[in-house]
Amino acid sequence: MRIAVLHGSTREEGNTEALTEIVLDGLERTDIYLRGKRIKPIHDQRHEEGGFDPVDDDYDGIVQEVLAHDILVFTTPVYWYGPSGILKNFIDRWSQSLRDTRYNFKEAMAKKEAYVIVVGGDNPRIKALPLIQMLKYTFDFVGMPLEGYVIGKASRPGDIKGDSRAIAEAQWLNRELKKKAGC
Amino acid sequence: MRIAVLHGSTREEGNTEALTEIVLDGLERTDIYLRGKRIKPIHDQRHEEGGFDPVDDDYDGIVQEVLAHDILVFTTPVYWYGPSGILKNFIDRWSQSLRDTRYNFKEAMAKKEAYVIVVGGDNPRIKALPLIQMLKYTFDFVGMPLEGYVIGKASRPGDIKGDSRAIAEAQWLNRELKKKAGC
Amino acid sequence: MRIAVLHGSTREEGNTEALTEIVLDGLERTDIYLRGKRIKPIHDQRHEEGGFDPVDDDYDGIVQEVLAHDILVFTTPVYWYGPSGILKNFIDRWSQSLRDTRYNFKEAMAKKEAYVIVVGGDNPRIKALPLIQMLKYTFDFVGMPLEGYVIGKASRPGDIKGDSRAIAEAQWLNRELKKKAGC
Amino acid sequence: MRIAVLHGSTREEGNTEALTEIVLDGLERTDIYLRGKRIKPIHDQRHEEGGFDPVDDDYDGIVQEVLAHDILVFTTPVYWYGPSGILKNFIDRWSQSLRDTRYNFKEAMAKKEAYVIVVGGDNPRIKALPLIQMLKYTFDFVGMPLEGYVIGKASRPGDIKGDSRAIAEAQWLNRELKKKAGC
Numbered sequence: 001m002r003i004a005v006l007h008g009s010t011r012e013e014g015n016t017e018a019l020t021e022i023v024l025d026g027l028e029r030t031d032i033y034l035r036g037k038r039i040k041p042i043h044d045q046r047h048e049e050g051g052f053d054p055v056d057d058d059y060d061g062i063v064q065e066v067l068a069h070d071i072l073v074f075t076t077p078v079y080w081y082g083p084s085g086i087l088k089n090f091i092d093r094w095s096q097s098l099r100d101t102r103y104n105f106k107e108a109m110a111k112k113e114a115y116v117i118v119v120g121g122d123n124p125r126i127k128a129l130p131l132i133q134m135l136k137y138t139f140d141f142v143g144m145p146l147e148g149y150v151i152g153k154a155s156r157p158g159d160i161k162g163d164s165r166a167i168a169e170a171q172w173l174n175r176e177l178k179k180k181a182g183c
Numbered sequence: 184m185r186i187a188v189l190h191g192s193t194r195e196e197g198n199t200e201a202l203t204e205i206v207l208d209g210l211e212r213t214d215i216y217l218r219g220k221r222i223k224p225i226h227d228q229r230h231e232e233g234g235f236d237p238v239d240d241d242y243d244g245i246v247q248e249v250l251a252h253d254i255l256v257f258t259t260p261v262y263w264y265g266p267s268g269i270l271k272n273f274i275d276r277w278s279q280s281l282r283d284t285r286y287n288f289k290e291a292m293a294k295k296e297a298y299v300i301v302v303g304g305d306n307p308r309i310k311a312l313p314l315i316q317m318l319k320y321t322f323d324f325v326g327m328p329l330e331g332y333v334i335g336k337a338s339r340p341g342d343i344k345g346d347s348r349a350i351a352e353a354q355w356l357n358r359e360l361k362k363k364a365g366c
Numbered sequence: 367m368r369i370a371v372l373h374g375s376t377r378e379e380g381n382t383e384a385l386t387e388i389v390l391d392g393l394e395r396t397d398i399y400l401r402g403k404r405i406k407p408i409h410d411q412r413h414e415e416g417g418f419d420p421v422d423d424d425y426d427g428i429v430q431e432v433l434a435h436d437i438l439v440f441t442t443p444v445y446w447y448g449p450s451g452i453l454k455n456f457i458d459r460w461s462q463s464l465r466d467t468r469y470n471f472k473e474a475m476a477k478k479e480a481y482v483i484v485v486g487g488d489n490p491r492i493k494a495l496p497l498i499q500m501l502k503y504t505f506d507f508v509g510m511p512l513e514g515y516v517i518g519k520a521s522r523p524g525d526i527k528g529d530s531r532a533i534a535e536a537q538w539l540n541r542e543l544k545k546k547a548g549c
Numbered sequence: 550m551r552i553a554v555l556h557g558s559t560r561e562e563g564n565t566e567a568l569t570e571i572v573l574d575g576l577e578r579t580d581i582y583l584r585g586k587r588i589k590p591i592h593d594q595r596h597e598e599g600g601f602d603p604v605d606d607d608y609d610g611i612v613q614e615v616l617a618h619d620i621l622v623f624t625t626p627v628y629w630y631g632p633s634g635i636l637k638n639f640i641d642r643w644s645q646s647l648r649d650t651r652y653n654f655k656e657a658m659a660k661k662e663a664y665v666i667v668v669g670g671d672n673p674r675i676k677a678l679p680l681i682q683m684l685k686y687t688f689d690f691v692g693m694p695l696e697g698y699v700i701g702k703a704s705r706p707g708d709i710k711g712d713s714r715a716i717a718e719a720q721w722l723n724r725e726l727k728k729k730a731g732c
Contacts (some may be wrong), residue, residue, distance in 0.1 A: 009227070010224065010225060010226050010227045011226075011227040011228075011230075014227070035224075035226075041193065041218075041267070041268040041269045041272070042193060042262070042267075042268065043193050043194075043218075044192070044193045044194040044197070044260070045194075047194075047339055047340050077227070079225070079227075079271075079274075079275045079278070080271075080274050080275060080277065080278075080317075080320075080321045080324070081316075081317040081318075081320040081321055082265055082266070082271060082274075082317050083265070083271070084224070084225075084271075084275065085224040085225065085268055085271040085272035085275045086224045088262075088263075088265060088266070088267075088268040088271045088272075089224070089268035089271075089272070091262075091263050091265075092262045092263060092267065092268045094263065095262070095263075122320075122324070125697075125698070126681070126682070126685050126695070127320050129313075129316075129678050129681070129682060130312075130313035130314070130316040130317045130320070131313070131317065132675070132678070133264075133312075133313040133675070133678060134263075134264040134265045134313045134314065134317070135264075136675050137263075137264040137305075137310050137313070138263045138264055141263070141305070146675070148674075148714070149674070156230055157230050164721065164724075164725075165697070165718070165721050165722075165725075168717055168718070168720075168721040169714070169717070169718065169721075171717075172713065172714050172717040172718075173714075175713075176713075176714075308514075308515070309498070309499070309502050309512070312495050312498070312499060315492070315495070316492070316495060319492050329492070331491075331531070332491070347538065347541075347542075348514070348535070348538050348539075348542075351534055351535070351537075351538040352531070352534070352535065352538075354534075355530065355531050355534040355535075356531075358530075359530075359531075375593070376590065376591055376592050376593045377592075377593040377594075377596075380593070401590075401592075407559065407584075407633070407634040407635045407638070408559060408628070408633075408634065409559050409560075409584075410558070410559045410560040410563070410626070411560075413560075413705055413706050443593070445591070445637075445640075445641045445644070446637075446640045446641060446643065446644075446683075446686075446687045446690070447682075447683040447684075447686040447687055448631055448632070448637060448640075448683045449631070449637070450590070450591075450637075450641065451590040451591065451634055451637040451638035451641045452590045454628075454629075454631060454632070454633075454634040454637045454638075455590070455634035455637075455638070457628075457629045458628045458629060458633065458634045460629065461628070461629075488686075488690070493686050495679075495682075496678075496679035496680070496682040496683045496686070497679070497683065499630075499678075499679040500629075500630040500631045500679045500680065500683070501630075503629075503630040503671075503676050503679070504629045504630055507629070507671070522596055523596050
């Protein structure tokens with residue numbers, strides 16, 4: 001059971017990463033920090049004759065890394081009630097991977113399990129629900145089950161330590177993942 | 184009543200633009216095509232001492248254009264059940280504008296009215312509802328009323344012509360906007 | 367194509383009924399006014415040995431009427447952001463019909479098409495979306511497609527006449543239903 | 550800090566009650582079992598000259614009990630992706646209380662705090678979100694903050710014991726309530 005974490009934060013060691021750290025404490029995983037990657041927004045060429053032009057950026061490398069894992073943890077701060085733009089750009093490009101003949105993207109994703117960790121400042125346990133629903137539809141499309149999500153409340157650096165509820169949930173998720181990993 | 188359209192499509196003259204054309208038929212407006220602009224993802228520096236570093240891209244110019252209008256029409260194809268990454272990146276950067284001392288962004292936005300036009304291929308009248316809710320929370324945050332939205336169903340180029348319901352709604356919205364504009 | 371309308375209003379000739387009248391203008395249908403029926407709340411006996419006890423009320427008759435139609439139009443005023451209690455009680459009892467050996471309820475419902483008409487006073491195009499989503503999940507469970515919904519805004523008697531958007535949508539739906547009915 | 554629990558289950562000692570028991574372990578409270586009460590569906594007379602007719606059932610007594618408490622815990626099994634019909638009927642009748650001159654219902658409710666406990670069998674952490682959103686709008690209308698909610702997954706009697714996540718959340722909520730109660 002190989003775990004990859006797709007970090008959607010643009011700030012280093014922020015609240016989302018701190019909460020993710022609790023979820024993954026003691027577990028081996030591959031950390032993918034999207035903020036350090038170049039991922040261009042998709043250019044929708046689904047309906048052009050030649051399909052998508054190749055894009056010169058880091059996207060392909062990330063997808064190949066993703067495909068080599070079994071559990072995908074998507075993390076993002078809640079930016080304007082949605083995922084961060086860098087995470088959104090990454091997901092938008094899946095439309096390109098769906099048509100990439102090098103691998104069967106959809107079939108491969110359907111064999112993985114997804115988890116989501118989001119942290120927001122403005123009543124996230126209510127106002128981040130559309131974000132959870134949007135990601136659920138996204139994972140449904142590729143047939144990947146959303147096995148669980150944790151919503152934390154924090155704004156200023158370090159705030160997450162005060163969200164005892166999110167920490168309890170993160171610890172629960174850590175125990176679950178350890179069971180799955182056979183730790 | 185000056186109208187600005189924020190076009191979130193990455194494809195030229197796609198279904199979202201065709202539907203938008205019906206909504207705005209006969210109305211003067213400023214078209215802002217985000218796909219032709221360079222807008223970097225936000226780097227969250229809200230909590231750094233010096234605040235946000237200036238960013239060298241097209242964002243500031245777009246915001247100033249936006250601020251010079253009264254009605255904002257946000258349009259986006261439904262990409263993975265959310266806004267396109269280029270629209271999301273634009274909205275994410277509002278966090279920077281909120282702290283920009285050159286203008287009172289929130290107060291200015293609260294005086295405007297928002298409309299939303301989205302077009303998706305996968306049951307959008309249900310599966311784009313989280314996207315509508317996300318934008319609603321976004322506009323609420325800056326105090327800008329969401330005056331209406333139209334959801335169209337289309338996937339391949341030209342499909343939107345077959346969505347008689349969306350077209351009827353777009354025509355209704357066109358009449359409303361013309362009343363507001365005093366046409 | 368036989369149409370049945372399940373009226374969830376508790377008020378006669380209110381806004382929801384007026385909007386429904388536009389949707390069904392010129393179409394034959396069976397009107398079922400839930401407010402005139404006795405439908406007891408469900409008593410969950412799914413897990414009792416003998417299953418559900420027979421209930422002495424009007425529910426069974428309504429279900430048999432429903433099963434004799436092809437298109438079901440569910441109408442309800444938005445009461446506290448959900449369906450009216452009388453409509454909810456009717457739907458809750460479906461759990462009993464699912465176990466009723468006299469008919470194959472789920473299979474029969476899966477062959478029908480659902481439409482929804484709701485009217486609310488407090489920003490219903492946003493705040494009635496959870497109600498739409500709840501009904502969608504409900505229809506999904508029995509495999510019945512939700513073919514369309516109309517959301518109207520009205521509070522005091524007659525208000526709906528002022529919601530030109532809802533009226534335009536209702537007229538559109540009327541044309542669609544007439545096409546299906548071969549009128 | 551007086552706690553009242555509004556039990557929306559129709560089954561005795563079901564999963565929802567078992568989860569609620571964990572949340573309230575060791576805390577004094579008033580249990581109100583709606584299944585044992587007669588609460589008629591609302592008859593919408595908001596717009597009639599004389600207003601609402603008095604209704605001969607148990608509703609008034611429950612409201613007076615509710616008004617005598619500071620924390621309200623609403624519990625319901627997820628019936629068809631919404632609250633149970635008996636809970637919905639209770640809430641629908643608030644429209645009557647809002648016009649009851651004996652007390653200022655809205656002002657009184659605004660001073661209370663709400664918690665929600667729901668248990669469903671069909672992926673409730675996703676499919677019960679519209680139910681949570683509906684209740685949030687409901688509490689917003691009377692100005693009562695929704696302080697927290699717990700979603701459990703269970704179907705057959707006893708199932709809830711296997712939902713270690715819901716139990717961890719219920720235990721967290723129990724600690725919070727004990728802090729508030731000064732235990």
